[in-house]
Amino acid sequence: MIATNKTISMSRLIPILVLTSFLFGDTKTVAISYFDNTSGLEQFNPLSKGLADMLITDLSNVKSIQIVEREKLESLLKEIDLGESKFMDPNTAQKLGKGLGADYILTGAFLSIDPMMRIDARIMEVGTGKIIGAEEVTGQSNNFFDLEKKLAESLIKHLNIKASITKPVKKDIDIDAILNYSEAIDLSDKGFKEEATNLLQETIDDFPEFILAQEKLDAIKKLINKLANDREIKMEKLIKETLSSLDPNSESSTAEIHNLWNTYLMEQNYSQIYKLNRYLDSYGDEFLSKDINNNSLRSYRDYYDVLYFLTMKNNTKYIEAATNFLLNHPTNMYFPSVKLGLESAINIEEKNQKNRKLIEKYIPIINYYRDIEIFGGIIRNMHNMNIYAWAKMALHERIIPMYEKIEYGHSKWKEDIFSEDWKLYNHPPYGKLYNNFYDMLNLYFIGALIYDDDEEIRWIHKYIEEHSDIAFDKDDFDTLDDIEDMKKKIVKYEKQFDDLSNKIAAVPTYSEIDSSLKMYTSIDEIYEIQKIWKSINLKFSNRYNSLPEKRVYIINVQSCGIFIDNLNQLKGIDEDSTDQRKKGEYIELYDQIFRAKMLSTIQNGDYDNYRVHLKEYKSNPVIKSMKNFRSTYAKVKKTNDAIIAENEVIKNLLNNRDYLLLKDKSEYYRDIELYEEEAIALLKIMKYKNIKIAERDQYYYFLMTVFYNLGKFDKARNVYQQWDSEISSNGYSSPTIGVMQAMLNIYPK
Numbered sequence: 001m002i003a004t005n006k007t008i009s010m011s012r013l014i015p016i017l018v019l020t021s022f023l024f025g026d027t028k029t030v031a032i033s034y035f036d037n038t039s040g041l042e043q044f045n046p047l048s049k050g051l052a053d054m055l056i057t058d059l060s061n062v063k064s065i066q067i068v069e070r071e072k073l074e075s076l077l078k079e080i081d082l083g084e085s086k087f088m089d090p091n092t093a094q095k096l097g098k099g100l101g102a103d104y105i106l107t108g109a110f111l112s113i114d115p116m117m118r119i120d121a122r123i124m125e126v127g128t129g130k131i132i133g134a135e136e137v138t139g140q141s142n143n144f145f146d147l148e149k150k151l152a153e154s155l156i157k158h159l160n161i162k163a164s165i166t167k168p169v170k171k172d173i174d175i176d177a178i179l180n181y182s183e184a185i186d187l188s189d190k191g192f193k194e195e196a197t198n199l200l201q202e203t204i205d206d207f208p209e210f211i212l213a214q215e216k217l218d219a220i221k222k223l224i225n226k227l228a229n230d231r232e233i234k235m236e237k238l239i240k241e242t243l244s245s246l247d248p249n250s251e252s253s254t255a256e257i258h259n260l261w262n263t264y265l266m267e268q269n270y271s272q273i274y275k276l277n278r279y280l281d282s283y284g285d286e287f288l289s290k291d292i293n294n295n296s297l298r299s300y301r302d303y304y305d306v307l308y309f310l311t312m313k314n315n316t317k318y319i320e321a322a323t324n325f326l327l328n329h330p331t332n333m334y335f336p337s338v339k340l341g342l343e344s345a346i347n348i349e350e351k352n353q354k355n356r357k358l359i360e361k362y363i364p365i366i367n368y369y370r371d372i373e374i375f376g377g378i379i380r381n382m383h384n385m386n387i388y389a390w391a392k393m394a395l396h397e398r399i400i401p402m403y404e405k406i407e408y409g410h411s412k413w414k415e416d417i418f419s420e421d422w423k424l425y426n427h428p429p430y431g432k433l434y435n436n437f438y439d440m441l442n443l444y445f446i447g448a449l450i451y452d453d454d455e456e457i458r459w460i461h462k463y464i465e466e467h468s469d470i471a472f473d474k475d476d477f478d479t480l481d482d483i484e485d486m487k488k489k490i491v492k493y494e495k496q497f498d499d500l501s502n503k504i505a506a507v508p509t510y511s512e513i514d515s516s517l518k519m520y521t522s523i524d525e526i527y528e529i530q531k532i533w534k535s536i537n538l539k540f541s542n543r544y545n546s547l548p549e550k551r552v553y554i555i556n557v558q559s560c561g562i563f564i565d566n567l568n569q570l571k572g573i574d575e576d577s578t579d580q581r582k583k584g585e586y587i588e589l590y591d592q593i594f595r596a597k598m599l600s601t602i603q604n605g606d607y608d609n610y611r612v613h614l615k616e617y618k619s620n621p622v623i624k625s626m627k628n629f630r631s632t633y634a635k636v637k638k639t640n641d642a643i644i645a646e647n648e649v650i651k652n653l654l655n656n657r658d659y660l661l662l663k664d665k666s667e668y669y670r671d672i673e674l675y676e677e678e679a680i681a682l683l684k685i686m687k688y689k690n691i692k693i694a695e696r697d698q699y700y701y702f703l704m705t706v707f708y709n710l711g712k713f714d715k716a717r718n719v720y721q722q723w724d725s726e727i728s729s730n731g732y733s734s735p736t737i738g739v740m741q742a743m744l745n746i747y748p749k
Helices: 047-059 070-079 090-099 141-158 175-189 193-206 211-243 253-266 270-281 297-311 315-328 335-378 385-408 410-415 437-450 454-473 477-505 510-517 523-536 557-569 580-603 607-619 629-655 657-671 675-685 693-709 713-730 737-744
Strands: 007-010 017-019 028-037 065-067 104-113 116-125 130-140 163-165 171-174
Touching: 028 047, 028 070, 028 090, 047 065, 047 070, 047 104, 047 141, 047 175, 070 090, 090 104, 090 116, 104 141, 116 141, 130 141, 141 175, 171 175, 175 193, 175 211, 193 211, 193 675, 211 270, 253 270, 253 297, 270 297, 297 315, 297 335, 315 335, 335 385, 335 437, 335 629, 335 657, 385 437, 385 629, 437 454, 437 477, 454 477, 510 523, 510 557, 523 557, 523 580, 557 580, 580 607, 580 629, 607 629, 629 657, 657 675, 657 693, 675 693, 693 713, 693 737, 713 737
Parallel strands: 028 065, 028 104
Antiparallel strands: 007 171, 017 163, 104 116, 116 130
């Protein structure tokens, strides 16, 4: 799981590499590719670029090697189609290295399993494709910069460069700041430079000592200013050329200006209209007072300013320009339409302010319903400690506080803004509320028993007693009945678990099991072996026997292996004189143990070894001797597949939480027309690469629309171009691309 909101001690921001000796021979050109994210956690996708960028920054200080700029890699990736290839794939690495003109290329992949991270890296000689060095660095993900520094040192070592790194400067930087830094790089690459600067500025506000982020922010701002200046110079040149023959003193001058306005309107070139108006300012009051159709030239200029801001979706500037127009030109023929437009703009502004206040209260509810949906799903199958730990955190930090507000805070809700949208309580907007909170708490209580969490068990007892009193005081008899029902179940569970604990205490160790089994060497003693198996094959209850943990299901791969080895060595199995009933018991026990071994492997998440065991099960002579073996095998595989699918659902629920929340929020922002917030959510969604292509199609369409609504037409065009390029390479028939193309035709210039 992704590590979030943890303050961590970072070794330094930019390791300063001080060259102490030089590399014999020519300077080598080294490229650093992006890193593959093998975590299955798409929140980490931006780190693919972020890690490469940090390494490039650090290694650029080494004078004995020439590091290829990351921008060249980004440009190359836009030209070539890598398909589904991984950056760490040797063929891909060599292809990129040659395209970048590099002698060597560093490729790699990272895996994050909270709280640990592992980064694997390989250095390839591009010309030969030979791997000249490989490195694996492992540590806590909250010490990310330490890991990055080790990779930099590794590259230097494998290239036979002697260099030292200055003593690290320890800084406290949140791991999310590193991910934000990486995401900002990706946003900037995709043309969303303003959004990238906003994200970097937020990061720097939280962590002023993050010098690398400040340098990246400065670089992007410098580029933005250059692009803006280049555009300004180009527009200014066009206006000067257009007005070069204009004589302000001639009688036709006003008609010429009017014709220019009409021409630009026909061309939807509103930027030129605004630029023209600024040039008219320099002609002075006398010229602007000239008459056109019984109105002054100034009034038309002010009206076209209003039209410009309206078209460019700049509501704040529109209100300012419209107010100026109404105050100064009450007799102008456009007065009624501008007045009506101003009233509408003010209403929009007031609605947006109101909605922004609303989201401060509403977003926690979106989070609540999504978290309670996930919680309700995973508590049925808490097959490892990490899942239980997440459930515990979610219950105390996210679910309980909001549940109590919903359940017993109705009057408070009615007093504030929620009174206008009471459906929030009666109809969960995105998640599905579990039918009975106390049924859900029942299942969670079993998890606390399984994982020996005595403190949590005491808390649950205390919680239900307190809420029993609250329900009684409020005459909430339905809740009181639910609590009383839960109390009865808890008593039953605790008794069952106490009985189980006593049995567990008597379970022999592996060595004791092995010693006991060695006493039995013949199939005639199969019943004694069965007794030993039953002594360790303990289950909490039939309902919860899918939880193979030490306190519920003692068997594991090791214990199963001990039993199978013993069964394989028993004498008399294939003799004609063997009691057929005992042979039947032998085969049945063999089958049980083999199934238990597969199940244990599944619950450990080791699906590769499970498939190996399943293949062994299918081909094992003892198993194949069972009556109706084929149907039995099919049933076993179907059952195991169902367990794997359930485990994957749990895994996906947890891994996709951030994505699902972003999806929920983007839908809500769209509903209440908060386009800036929607754009931020959608851009974050787009970093998730495993979204189904039909969904990506919708997100691109929404993103293009939201930039149109914000008046950011260049960015809307950029979104269209990205999606058009993506579907051209994968052959997807997009149902929205035609609509997006039509939208381009109405965009102002």
